[in-house]
Amino acid sequence: MNADYAITAEGLVKRFGDRRVVDGVDLTVPTGSIYGVLGPNGAGKTTTLRMLLGIIEPDEGHRTLLGTDHPRDASDWVGYLPEERGLYPSMKAKEAIAFMGALRGLDWRTGRARAADLMETIGLGHAADEKIRKLSKGMAQLVQLLGSVVHRPRLLVLDEPFSGLDPVNQEKLEALILAERDRGATVLFSTHIMAHAERVCDRLAIIAGGKRRFEGTVDDARATLPSRVHYRARRDEGVAAALPADAVRHGDDWRFPLPAEGIEPLLAQLIERGHGIAALSIERPGLHEAFVNIVGRAAAGETAA
Amino acid sequence: MTRFRRSLRQTLTIARRDFTATVFTPVFLLFLFAPLIIGSFSAIGGMGAASVAGPSDKARIVIVTPDRYARPLAEADTRLRAGYRRDETPPELTTITERTYPQGQARAAFRSRDYDAVAVMYGPLDKPTVLYGPLGKTAANYLGLLAGQALAAEKLGGAVPSVTLTKVAMTRERASTSGRNQSAFFAVFGIFFLTLFLAGQVVGTMAEERNNKVIEVLAAAVPLESVFLGKLIGMFGVALLFVGFWGTVVGKLGSLLPAGAAPALAELAPAIGGPTFAILFAAYFATAYLLLGSVFLGIGAQASTPREIQMLSLPITLVQVGCFALASAAASRPGSGIALAAEIFPLSSPFAMAGRAANSPVLWPHLLAIAWQLVWVAIFIAVGARLFRRGVLQSGSVRPFWKRGKS
Numbered sequence A: 001m002n003a004d005y006a007i008t009a010e011g012l013v014k015r016f017g018d019r020r021v022v023d024g025v026d027l028t029v030p031t032g033s034i035y036g037v038l039g040p041n042g043a044g045k046t047t048t049l050r051m052l053l054g055i056i057e058p059d060e061g062h063r064t065l066l067g068t069d070h071p072r073d074a075s076d077w078v079g080y081l082p083e084e085r086g087l088y089p090s091m092k093a094k095e096a097i098a099f100m101g102a103l104r105g106l107d108w109r110t111g112r113a114r115a116a117d118l119m120e121t122i123g124l125g126h127a128a129d130e131k132i133r134k135l136s137k138g139m140a141q142l143v144q145l146l147g148s149v150v151h152r153p154r155l156l157v158l159d160e161p162f163s164g165l166d167p168v169n170q171e172k173l174e175a176l177i178l179a180e181r182d183r184g185a186t187v188l189f190s191t192h193i194m195a196h197a198e199r200v201c202d203r204l205a206i207i208a209g210g211k212r213r214f215e216g217t218v219d220d221a222r223a224t225l226p227s228r229v230h231y232r233a234r235r236d237e238g239v240a241a242a243l244p245a246d247a248v249r250h251g252d253d254w255r256f257p258l259p260a261e262g263i264e265p266l267l268a269q270l271i272e273r274g275h276g277i278a279a280l281s282i283e284r285p286g287l288h289e290a291f292v293n294i295v296g297r298a299a300a301g302e303t304a305a
Numbered sequence B: 001m002t003r004f005r006r007s008l009r010q011t012l013t014i015a016r017r018d019f020t021a022t023v024f025t026p027v028f029l030l031f032l033f034a035p036l037i038i039g040s041f042s043a044i045g046g047m048g049a050a051s052v053a054g055p056s057d058k059a060r061i062v063i064v065t066p067d068r069y070a071r072p073l074a075e076a077d078t079r080l081r082a083g084y085r086r087d088e089t090p091p092e093l094t095t096i097t098e099r100t101y102p103q104g105q106a107r108a109a110f111r112s113r114d115y116d117a118v119a120v121m122y123g124p125l126d127k128p129t130v131l132y133g134p135l136g137k138t139a140a141n142y143l144g145l146l147a148g149q150a151l152a153a154e155k156l157g158g159a160v161p162s163v164t165l166t167k168v169a170m171t172r173e174r175a176s177t178s179g180r181n182q183s184a185f186f187a188v189f190g191i192f193f194l195t196l197f198l199a200g201q202v203v204g205t206m207a208e209e210r211n212n213k214v215i216e217v218l219a220a221a222v223p224l225e226s227v228f229l230g231k232l233i234g235m236f237g238v239a240l241l242f243v244g245f246w247g248t249v250v251g252k253l254g255s256l257l258p259a260g261a262a263p264a265l266a267e268l269a270p271a272i273g274g275p276t277f278a279i280l281f282a283a284y285f286a287t288a289y290l291l292l293g294s295v296f297l298g299i300g301a302q303a304s305t306p307r308e309i310q311m312l313s314l315p316i317t318l319v320q321v322g323c324f325a326l327a328s329a330a331a332s333r334p335g336s337g338i339a340l341a342a343e344i345f346p347l348s349s350p351f352a353m354a355g356r357a358a359n360s361p362v363l364w365p366h367l368l369a370i371a372w373q374l375v376w377v378a379i380f381i382a383v384g385a386r387l388f389r390r391g392v393l394q395s396g397s398v399r400p401f402w403k404r405g406k407s
Helices: A043-052 A073-077 A092-103 A106-121 A136-147 A165-181 A195-198 A216-223 A264-274 A287-304 B003-023 B024-030 B034-053 B067-079 B100-112 B135-154 B177-202 B205-212 B215-222 B224-254 B261-266 B274-300 B305-334 B337-344 B349-359 B364-393
Strands: A005-016 A019-030 A034-036 A060-064 A078-081 A156-159 A186-191 A201-206 A210-218 A228-232 A248-250 A253-257 A279-283 B059-065 B092-097 B116-123 B129-132
Touching: A005 A043, A019 A034, A019 A043, A019 A060, A019 A201, A034 A043, A034 A165, A034 A195, A043 A060, A043 A156, A060 A073, A060 A216, A073 A078, A073 B003, A078 A136, A092 A106, A092 A136, A092 A248, A092 B215, A136 A156, A165 A186, A165 A195, A165 A253, A165 B177, A165 B349, A186 A195, A186 A279, A195 A287, A201 A216, A201 A287, A210 A216, A210 A287, A216 A253, A216 A287, A216 B274, A279 B034, B003 B224, B024 B034, B024 B215, B024 B224, B059 B067, B059 B135, B067 B092, B067 B135, B092 B100, B100 B116, B100 B129, B116 B135, B177 B224, B177 B274, B177 B305, B177 B349, B205 B215, B205 B274, B215 B224, B224 B337, B224 B364, B261 B274, B274 B305, B274 B349, B274 B364, B305 B337, B305 B349, B337 B349, B337 B364, B349 B364
Parallel strands: A019 A210, A034 A186, A034 A201, A078 A156, A156 A186, B059 B092, B059 B116
Antiparallel strands: A005 A019, A005 A060, A201 A210, A228 A253, A228 A279, A248 A253, B116 B129
């Protein structure tokens, strides 16, 4: 058993018919971290999560979950929010949370008590005894989320947890994810909304076309693209000759990747030639740009192949 | 916690949810009292049918005869009538004094509006003629018996020897063969009736999880086999509640039976003994429910819409009726090849073995049969869960098995 990693996966493959939906994915999720699995729609994220949890078996490859080769053996310590939300409509909210806890080994009485506390904490205390069918979609989604943490899991797996939530509830969800990490749990979530991943993830993997295209920290991902320089000259005439060949004009500004040797030699040259500096900024690329770049490269590579 | 204990706990959690979700709804009351509704309709229908088909209070058997035979015929009627069960007694006897044209009198009796003649006899008693209507063939034979009795009394000078009858009620040490066959049939029918009513309820239970998309939550936390078994146990609990309720009602009604019914019931005593039979009946009801329920659950889990579930109800009922027919044949021919086949074939085995318990006193085959049936419950659950995992859980786009291969 390797206590450093809550999840390890090597060469996971899943075929549906002739299609390799997941094609040799490797993952190592450090214990106690928040780990994002990013990817475009249809990248194989959900299928990967399902294989990790033992809902479906991989056709090839090997995975461990909380140190065991049999994910079922760890099911009592895992919380899971599936992409397709689902609750029994006739159940009361508190009962639904306790039921999900009971499935993971929590006794019903403790489950009900914790459910009431959790609902109070997240601002849903008034709906504890409401039937699920009477709740709004967002409220029902939060109830299901609470059901996935009521038994205080060591590993929390959330599949597209932010979709369907309004900005206020997205904030609440981010806070809950951070709180779970602070409690000592490992959180793994999939998303294609980069802003959330950028704010909360310690590490992330980008999956596209069933393959893992990137693994590392958010900074590592952003570092896959050079920073971009935004420059405006005092005297614009003839400045293009002094700028790098890939500089592109946007209105009065020029944009180009930060040169490998740094910005200083270029600036010296521009000043020397009398173009001056009216405005200058260097922007690090966001996760969004890095994601688009990585996924775009992958798609281009597959097209070429 | 061991895997077994964890699976057991998860199974019971699912069972508890299904049981409470089914029982604590107003619809359950409708389900519980369904036999009352069916019984009421049957009673109304039965009464209607009886009033149409059966003999009315105005039904008569008529004899056109000289006055001298009227009394011996009436006495013979009194004597013979004592040998019939109440519901088989011939219609009341009416005698008409014979005049010059008895045939015309007989035909007129058939047309009478004062009564409904079922059969009318006329002519000399040693060679009488009987006119009879659609329901009067048996009554015609009875009139012939009356004629014979009256003639015999006449030959004996009107004094029929009197017989002093001493009646002693006896109970058999063992039930009669026909009684055993009857109790075997009742056992088969009883389990068939209960499972027909109750096991079919299981078909649509997975549809709730599919439609509400809860299945993924369950599948992530609990092995699908436990989900299936839990649902089966939950619905079996509902079935037990149903059987317990109606068993109590029928038991209370049974205590109101007349004292004379006991010997008749004693004829139905099963060969294996009453208490053992009761235990085996309960066990076979349980295995029949679990076997058929697991098959229905597995098939029903592949259906995703109420329409598909509805379409499945006909083949499912046919399977049950087929098993009943096989087991009934086995009950009427204990020890035959067909009986052995019915006892071995998993889906008919509980029915056939319940019949065997009524026909044979040997206990050990039942222990073997129950183990055999439970093995098949496990197989059906495992296959059902595998089909569900492959057909439904993969990606949501994979088709159920009956749709595969179609473009």
